[in-house]
Amino acid sequence: YHMDPALKAIAAGKSVLIEKPMEITPERGQRIIDAAKNKGVIVSSIFQTRFHEPTRLIKTAVDKGRFGKIVMADAQVKWFRNQEYYDSGPWRGTWAVDGGGTLMNQSIHAIDLLGWFMGPVKSVYAFCDRLVHKRIEVEDTASALIRFENGAHGVIEGTTASWPGSAKRIEINGTKGTVVLEEESLKQWTFADETEEDDQIRKKYISEISFTGGALDPMGINQEGHTLQFKDFSDAILNDSEPYITAEDAMRSVSLICAIYQSAREQKLIEL
Numbered sequence: 001y002h003m004d005p006a007l008k009a010i011a012a013g014k015s016v017l018i019e020k021p022m023e024i025t026p027e028r029g030q031r032i033i034d035a036a037k038n039k040g041v042i043v044s045s046i047f048q049t050r051f052h053e054p055t056r057l058i059k060t061a062v063d064k065g066r067f068g069k070i071v072m073a074d075a076q077v078k079w080f081r082n083q084e085y086y087d088s089g090p091w092r093g094t095w096a097v098d099g100g101g102t103l104m105n106q107s108i109h110a111i112d113l114l115g116w117f118m119g120p121v122k123s124v125y126a127f128c129d130r131l132v133h134k135r136i137e138v139e140d141t142a143s144a145l146i147r148f149e150n151g152a153h154g155v156i157e158g159t160t161a162s163w164p165g166s167a168k169r170i171e172i173n174g175t176k177g178t179v180v181l182e183e184e185s186l187k188q189w190t191f192a193d194e195t196e197e198d199d200q201i202r203k204k205y206i207s208e209i210s211f212t213g214g215a216l217d218p219m220g221i222n223q224e225g226h227t228l229q230f231k232d233f234s235d236a237i238l239n240d241s242e243p244y245i246t247a248e249d250a251m252r253s254v255s256l257i258c259a260i261y262q263s264a265r266e267q268k269l270i271e272l
Contacts, residue, residue, distance in 0.1 A: 001091075001097065002018050002019070002021075002022060002023050002024075002028075002032075003023050003028045003029075003031060003032055005042070006018055006032050006035075007031065007032065007035050007141075008164075009123045010032070010035045010036050010039050010041055011039065011044070013039060013041060014041060015041045015042040015043065015175055015233075015236075015237050016032075016036070016041070016042075016043050016044075016122065016228070017043075017044050017045070017046065017229075017233050018044070018045045018046070018250075019045070019046045020041065020045055020046050020047060020108055020109070020112075020250070020255075021045070021099060021101075021104055021108055021250075021253070021254045022043075022045035022250040022251055022254065023251070023254065024098075024099025024104065024250065024254065025099070025101065025254070025258060026251060026254060026255045026258060029247070029250070029251040029254060030082065030251070031109040032247065033247045033251070035054070035249065037042045040120070042233070042236050042242075042243060043246075043247040044229075044233055044236070044243040044244075044245050044246065044247060044250065045247065045249075045250030045251075046226065046229060047109060047112045047229075047245050047249075047250065047253075048109075048118060048224075048225025048226045048228070048229050049109045049112070049113055049184070049225055050113065050225075050229075050244065050245060051224075051225045051228035051229050051232070051244070052184045052224070052225055053206045054184055054185065054186050055181065055184075057116075057201060057205070058115060058117060058170075058172065058179055059117060060112075061177070061191075062117050062118070062172070062180065064128075065177075066174055066176065066177050066191050066193070067172060067173075067174030067175070067177040067179075067191075068174045068176030068177065068192070069151075069173035069174055069176075070150065070152045070172060070174040071152055071153065071173055071174060071175065071177045072152060072153050072154060072155075072171075072175070073114055073117065073118045073148070073152055073153075073154045073170075073171070073172045073173070073218050074114075074155045074156070074157075074169075074170070074171045074175040075107070075110040075111060075113070075114045075154075075155075075156050075157070075168075075169070075170050076106035076110070076121070076156075076157045076158075076166075076168065076170075076264040077102070077109075077110050077157070077158045077159075077168045077169075078105055078157065078159050078162040078166045078215075079102070079106050079158075079159065079160050079162065079165040079166070079214065079215045079216070080114070080160060080161065080162055080163045080164055080165040080215065080216050081106075081133075081140075081160040081161075081218070083133060083134060083135075083216070086133055086135065086136050088138045088254070092136070093135070093137060093138050094136070094137055094138070095137050095138060097133050097262070098138060099129075100138050100139065100257060100261060101136065101138030101139040101140055101160070102138075102139055102140055102141065102142055102158040102159055102160045103128070103139065103142050103158050103257045103260060103261075104138075104257050105216075106158065106253075107142075107156070107158035107159060107168075107215070108253050108254075108257065109168070110156075110158075110170055110230070111156060111171075111253045111256060112168060112252075112253040112255060113116075113170055113181075114154065114156070114252055115252050115256060116151075116249075117170075117172060117215065118148050118150065118152060118172075119148060119149060119150055119251075119270050120148065120149045120155070120272070121146050121147070121149070121154075121256055121259075122147045122148060122149045122179060122267055122271065122272060123146070123147045123266070123270065123271050123272065124144050124146045124147075124256070124259050124263050124269070124270050124272070125144065125145045125262055125263050125270070126143065126144035126145070126260040126261075126263040126264045127142065127143050127264055128141070128142040128143065128146075128260070128261060128264035128265075129141050131161055131238075133160070133161065139264075139270065140159060140161045141147070141158070141159040141160075141161055142156070142157070142158045142159070142260065142264070143155065143156065143157050143158075144156040144263070146256075156260070159229065163192060163216075164215070164216050164217030166215055166218040167182040167183045167186075167215060168183060168215070169182050170183065170184070176191060176192040176193065177188025177190060177191035177192060178190050184225075185205060185206065185207045186201070186202070186205040186206045186207075187206065189201055189206060191266070196252075213241060220263045222255055223269055229241075229245070232245075251265070255272070256272070259272050
């Protein structure tokens with residue numbers, strides 16, 4: 001239900017900030033992008049985890065080549081949603097409206113970060129299953145093997161059937177460094193070529209996880225990243241500039257998730 005109201009707002013000359021996923025297929029997302037370009041307005045989508053400082057530090061380290069040759073990059077979102085969660089709205093767990101299950105709804109933030117850090121995905125082979133929940137059409141458990149265009153391997157794991165739920169986790173491994181992110185905290189920040197800043201980063205951002213975000217409770221996600229993204233979006237409108245997350249950025253994770261679904265459905269390797 002994101003495309004139709006977005007197109008109406010764009011037709012009225014309004015810039016639009018859309019909750020994730022921006023839309024549930026690349027084709028529907030492209031219609032929003034094309035309409036915004038034709039009307040000269042700004043469109044962005046909520047990926048608030050890009051606005052937290054530890055994630056930006058990882059992105060900077062990747063861009064500077066501090067990992068050396070990156071060989072693996074993984075994302076895990078092992079959360080729990082009870083049956084009442086899915087029964088609470090007729091749209092939940094449907095292909096037509098929800099667009100998918102644990103990947104499209106819960107894991108998409110981690111998938112977005114993985115793509116942001118690593119760049120485009122070349123190919124994917126996946127399994128998606130409904131192992132636990134009733135009265136839903138979509139997956140509650142999924143795993144995917146991916147190969148990035150830069151040659152690195154990766155694994156994406158997502159479930160809403162793992163009680164009581166764990167902090168979402170992203171790990172990047174290279175020939176000169178390893179970083180582990182859990183929720184918005186660093187668990188490991190290690191590089192072969194150390195700097196004074198590295199020690200400061202560890203002291204400031206490595207901590208025991210005191211919360212697990214939305215792992216068990218959908219309302220357990222804090223608002224800090226959203227606040228920063230709303231400010232960025234407002235500034236883009238006021239300054240007639242691009243937002244930090246463009247509409248094209250927002251649709252890359254959707255395209256990857258759709259490729260994962262295609263691979264699981266057809267039981268074959270999918271080239272992106």
